Amino acid sequence: MTLSEILAATGAVGDLGDVGNPVFDGVCTDSRAVTPGRLFVCIPGARFDGHHFAAEAVAKGAGAILADRPMPEIVSRAPVLLVKDTVSALGRLAGHWRRKTAAKVVAVTGSAGKTTVKELLAAILSEMGPTSKNYKNFNNLIGLPLSILSAGSGDAFWVMELGVSVPGEMRDLADMAAPDVAVVVNVGPAHLEGFGDVAGVAREKCELLRAVAKGGAALAGMDHPELWNEARRVFPRVMGMSCRGLDAPYQAAYLGPREEGGLFSVRLCGLEMELALPYRGGHFAENILAAAACAHMLGADEGAIRRGLAAAAIPEQRFCCRRHGCFTVVDDTYNANPLSMRRALEAGAEMATGGPFVPVLGEMLELGAVTREEHVRLGEYVAGLHPAAVFFSGQSAQAVAQGLAGAGYAGPVVVVNSPSEFLKAFVSLGLTGGVVLFKGSRSMRMEAYACALCQDAEKGKKREGRE
Numbered sequence: 001m002t003l004s005e006i007l008a009a010t011g012a013v014g015d016l017g018d019v020g021n022p023v024f025d026g027v028c029t030d031s032r033a034v035t036p037g038r039l040f041v042c043i044p045g046a047r048f049d050g051h052h053f054a055a056e057a058v059a060k061g062a063g064a065i066l067a068d069r070p071m072p073e074i075v076s077r078a079p080v081l082l083v084k085d086t087v088s089a090l091g092r093l094a095g096h097w098r099r100k101t102a103a104k105v106v107a108v109t110g111s112a113g114k115t116t117v118k119e120l121l122a123a124i125l126s127e128m129g130p131t132s133k134n135y136k137n138f139n140n141l142i143g144l145p146l147s148i149l150s151a152g153s154g155d156a157f158w159v160m161e162l163g164v165s166v167p168g169e170m171r172d173l174a175d176m177a178a179p180d181v182a183v184v185v186n187v188g189p190a191h192l193e194g195f196g197d198v199a200g201v202a203r204e205k206c207e208l209l210r211a212v213a214k215g216g217a218a219l220a221g222m223d224h225p226e227l228w229n230e231a232r233r234v235f236p237r238v239m240g241m242s243c244r245g246l247d248a249p250y251q252a253a254y255l256g257p258r259e260e261g262g263l264f265s266v267r268l269c270g271l272e273m274e275l276a277l278p279y280r281g282g283h284f285a286e287n288i289l290a291a292a293a294c295a296h297m298l299g300a301d302e303g304a305i306r307r308g309l310a311a312a313a314i315p316e317q318r319f320c321c322r323r324h325g326c327f328t329v330v331d332d333t334y335n336a337n338p339l340s341m342r343r344a345l346e347a348g349a350e351m352a353t354g355g356p357f358v359p360v361l362g363e364m365l366e367l368g369a370v371t372r373e374e375h376v377r378l379g380e381y382v383a384g385l386h387p388a389a390v391f392f393s394g395q396s397a398q399a400v401a402q403g404l405a406g407a408g409y410a411g412p413v414v415v416v417n418s419p420s421e422f423l424k425a426f427v428s429l430g431l432t433g434g435v436v437l438f439k440g441s442r443s444m445r446m447e448a449y450a451c452a453l454c455q456d457a458e459k460g461k462k463r464e465g466r467e
Contacts, residue, residue: 001023001025001093001097001132002021002022002023003019003021003022003023003063003079004021005038005064005096005136006024006039006064006081006093007081007098009092009093009095009096010066010081010083010089010090010092010093010217011083011089011092012081012082012083012089013081014075014079014080014081014158015075015079015080016079016081022063023097023351024037024038024039024064025037025038026038026039026106026149027033027039027040027041027055027146027149027150028040028041029042029043029050029090029142029146031050031054031056032139033062034056034057034060034062034065034394035061036060036062036063037061037062037063038061038062038063039062039065039066039386040054040062040064040065040441041058041066041084041085041086041251041309042054042056042065042066042067042068042086043090043142044068044086044090044133046302049067050086051067051068051071051227051350053068053115054071054074055074057361058074058077058078059438062078062283062297063078063079063246064078064079064080064081064286065078065079065080066081066086067080067081067083067085067086068082068083068084068085068086069082069174070082073272076109078254078392079420084103084382085444087141087142089171090142090146090463091144091145093143093145093149093366094145094146094148094149094176095175095176097148097149097151097153098158098177099174099178101151101153101154101155101158101212102153102154102182103151103153103154103155103157103158104123104156104157104172104180104298105157105158105160105177105178105179105180105181106157106158106159106160106162106179106180106181106182106183106294106298107159107160107161107162107173107177107179107181107182107183107208107211107214108121108159108162108183108185108290109162109163109164109170109182109183109184109185109205109208110183110184110185110186110187110205110221110290111134111185111186111187111189111190111205111337112185112188112190112283112337112340112343113185113186113283113286113287113290113340114139114162114185115137115139115161115293115315115318115334116136116284116287116314116315116318117159117161117183117185117287117290118133118159118161119133119312119313119314119315120158120229120287120288120290120291120292120312120428121169121183121290121291121295122157122159123308123309123312123313124291124295124300124304124305124307124308124312125157125295125298125300125308125313126308127160127300127303127304128156128229128298128299128300128304129156129157129372130152131149131155131156131158131159132147132151132152132155132156132158132159133159133160134156134161134342135150136315137161137163137315139161139163139173139328140163140164140169140173141164141169141173144161144173144176144177144336145176148160148176148177157298160177162174162177162450163206164191164209164256165191165194165366165425166191166194167194167195167200167204168353169204169347170204170205170207171210171211172254173208174207174208174210174252176212177208177211177442178211178212179208179211179212179216180212180213180216180217180421181212181216181217181219181294181298182208182209182211182212182216182218182219182230182235182261182295183218183219183220183288183294184205184209184218184219184220184221185204185220185221185234185286185290186203186223186224186225186227186339187202187221187226187227187342188201188224188337188339189201189339189374190336190337190338190339190340190346190366191337191366191367192219192366192367192368192369192370193350193367194247194366196368198226199226199230201226202226202227202229202230202231203226203230203369205227205230206230206231206233206234207234208227209231209235209238210234211291212235214403214416214452216375217237217294217297217347218231218235218237218238218239219238219241219280219294219297220238220239220240220241220315221240221241221242221286221289221290222242222246222248223242223246223286228240234299239293239297241286241289241290241293242283243282243286243289246248249268250267250268250269250289250292250293251266251457252264252265252285252286252288252289252292253254253265253285254267254281254282254284254426255274257280257351257353258276261276261278261280262277262279262280262281262284263275263277264277264279264285266286266288266292266305268270268292268293268296268305268455271296271302271304273305275306275309277309277310279314279319280312280321280347280351281319281343281344281346281347281348281350282321282346282347282375283343283344283347284319284338284347285347290438291308291309292305292309292419295308302457304352311435315334315426316331316334317331317332317333317447318334319331319332319335319344319347320332321351322454324453324454324458325431325457326432326434326457327431327433327436327453327457328351328432328434328435328436329436329453329457330344330347330348330351330435330436330437330438330456332344332348332438332439332448333362333438333440333445333446333447334462335441335442336361336362336364336439336440336443337364337366337367337441338364338367338374338377338378340360340439341364341378342378342381344387344437345359345382345385345439348435348437349385349387349435350385350412351435352434354433354459355433355434355435356388356390356431356435356438357388357435357437358387358389358426358429358434358435358437359385359386359387359390359391359437359439360391360392360393360394360426360433360436360437360438360446360449361378361382361390361392361393361400361438361439361440361446362392362394362397362439362440362441362444362445362449363375363393363396363440363441363444364378364392364396364440364441365441365443365444366384366441366464368395372396372399373394375396375399375400376399376400376402376403376406377403378399379399379400379401379402379403379405379406379407379409380403380404380406381403382400382403382404382409383403383404383406383407383408383409384407386409386430388410388429388434389411389413389426389429390398390409390411390413390414391413391414391416391422391425391426391449392413392414392416393415393416393417393440393441393444393446393449394444396441397415400413401413401415416449419448419449419451419452420440420450420452422449422453423452423453423456425451436450436453438450
């Protein structure tokens, strides 16, 4: 984009000096990643304020600075573009870039699995033409515009994941993306501090449907009543998806485990497929269906769908299964809410197939007034899976223990506050195999607990080798 385009898109003002109308080839919010010819956007934050790094960005070749305050120490070296709110201005810039592209833009949201759906869908569409997607889960009011601004204007497809945690965010994100196809995979009790209840989550997610471009389409999960009711109200032409046998144009089912994965059936408006894929658990059926259905709507044939799903790489910490010593370690630690927690637990217990199953769980955060209730329910659900032991880290340990006991579980329940505490207690169980599942909300850092077990298992293998 040219400087004049950036000014017009962001509504910025400022003393530009005698720089003409240079072309910028990208946007950065991290001074460490600045390269010559980029616009540096100063994002204020709780820990770091980008304005404090503007001089460093200029020294590295930033062509201009987007800021919310005058910066006289810099203006002689690079144009300073002034706006009231740099985050909002970044969003407006992304919206301008989106309107310049001829790519078909897909926006994906949901309470669980949206990153997986994004990766699966992008892999399928890549079989049909150049495709851009969010980096990892850059899906919020800063990550989404950065993802959009890094997408190629000449691509055939953009697949953008949108994530929200407070009311009103989806409207801003959706306006940026202006999708040709919107996909709302599911809804569940996530971020209830802001949304109140599952119906509130559905209302916020379905704001995405209001932003669908003229002539565009939408998909929503019929298996979630609050979502399906709201989606039809907002976008009457919405197409339905179901993994529970509902009468939907797009359907899928998990047929059961296979070696190193699972078998899935998919029906896409008459096109029927069976797919052996390296994913296990019923929750993956919903993810696979959402990706395949959206791709089918965009013209993907059976071959492209099969090849894309087989080639897709699921990001780290999303039900990542590895063998360490005598244990199968399942790292699903990226985040957790009641919906995603139950799905991971169900799949992990299935993988154990009669052997020991040990869930190592962290607190589910941002549940507001239902925090205790949901953790009691979690304990009740875990009890039904007959685990060999249960580990929990977080303030709701007592609620989880109550649910476990109330549902008749009498096995070990261990409250741990650190990876070292967990490892010591786990070793004392004397287990010689089984499936160990790690999951919790992001700030609980349950990946450190998984890492502790993996490192200990690898040390054990080395000791055995020396002996």
